Amino acid sequence: MCTVCMEVLKFPVQFESCGHRCCANCLPELLRTSAQCPIDGIPIDRNRQVCLR
Ligand SMILES: [Zn+2]
Ligand SMILES: [Zn+2]
Numbered sequence: 001m002c003t004v005c006m007e008v009l010k011f012p013v014q015f016e017s018c019g020h021r022c023c024a025n026c027l028p029e030l031l032r033t034s035a036q037c038p039i040d041g042i043p044i045d046r047n048r049q050v051c052l053r
Helices: 027-033
Strands: 012-015 021-023 049-051
Touching: 021 027
Parallel strands: none
Antiparallel strands: 012 021, 012 049
């Protein structure tokens, strides 16, 4: 599940800081708006996400 849009992850990206995930589609939007994890509020470093395949 994506932490942003709550839909099934097609292209998951994991936040290195806390381990939660969102889809690659939602990441740019998230970085542009809050730049933090929607679940726990941990700041997301835009250079440190892990792409999962
Ligand atoms: Zn999403
Ligand atoms: Zn998190």
